[in-house]
Amino acid sequence: MVTLLGGHTVGIAHCSNVNTDTMTMGFPIQLMATCASGPNKTVDLDQGSPEVVDNEFYTQISLGRGVLKLDQDLPFHGLTSAVVSQYRENLEVLRADFAKAMI
Secondary structure: OOOOOEEEEHHHEEEOOOOOOOOOHHHHHHHHHHHHHOOEEEEOOOOOOOOOOHHHHHHHHHOOOOHHHHHHHHHHHHHHHHHHHHHHOOOOHHHHHHHHHHO
């Protein structure tokens, strides 16, 4: 699942699903400003490079910039943190694993 969540690198979320309670300082303010126009407004799940399939999503969530609660927890859970670190550091491993997971 950690691998498949890499699809969030180009995904969006409705503001009604954004959890700002556990985010790093400053980031919730940015998202709340974006979502101020209503819960049907959308935000990019990858705040670094939302239109590129890359490993920036894993860097962003490691910095506490996950938009969804699920994404926020991945880098800090004992069962998933090592995989997040590996994907953050090695795009080729992510690409190979993602292709296998999709199949």
